[in-house]
Structures are given as C-alpha cells and as structure tokens.
Amino acid sequence: MTQTITRPALAYLTTATTLPAISVLALRVAVAVAKWSERRRTRQDLHKLDAGGLRDIGLTQAQAWREGQKPFWRP
Structure with a gap:
C-alpha cells in the first residue's frame, strides 16, 4: 500500500524545521x-x-x- 504525505504532515514538516524556500517548493511538488x-x-x-x-x-x-x-489532477 502506498502512503502519501497529507497536508497536515507537510505543514508540520515545513514548520517544525527551518527549510529553505526551494526545499518547501520541492516537497510540495513531490x-x-x-x-x-x-x-x-x-x-x-x-x-x-x-x-x-x-x-x-459499493x-x-x-x-x-x-x-x-x-x-489525474482532479480529486
């Protein structure tokens, strides 16, 4: 089973550490x-x-x- 990072996990990751803006962008793209x-x-x-x-x-x-x-881009 694949597991993706959800928005709360990404928010935690980007606020818990001080990441450069390019890293945050790369995470969002990934x-x-x-x-x-x-x-x-x-x-x-x-x-x-x-x-x-x-x-x-069902x-x-x-x-x-x-x-x-x-x-694929539509939820």
Whole structure:
C-alpha cells in the first residue's frame, strides 16, 4: 500500500524545521506528483474491476466509469 504525505504532515514538516524556500517548493511538488500518480493508478485499476468487484466496494458501473474518466489532477 502506498502512503502519501497529507497536508497536515507537510505543514508540520515545513514548520517544525527551518527549510529553505526551494526545499518547501520541492516537497510540495513531490507531494502533488505522488497524489497524481496514485489517482491515475487507482482509476486505471477501477476500470479493471468486474461487476462483483465494484459491488464489493459499493460502486455501480456508471459511477466507476465517471470516476475513471476524471483527469489525474482532479480529486
């Protein structure tokens, strides 16, 4: 299972230590790219589920299709 840094963790990291501005920017970019990658992968996996798998997670075919059509940058 992948784990991404959430906004509170990033806020703690940037306030608990004195990081240069470029480091803070690099962290924010890294977090955004990790979230985008996870969204893309999970949406691709959603398309691979059959009706039984979708039923297990409580989604219909239409809901899964709509979620899968979102671009990776949209939550």
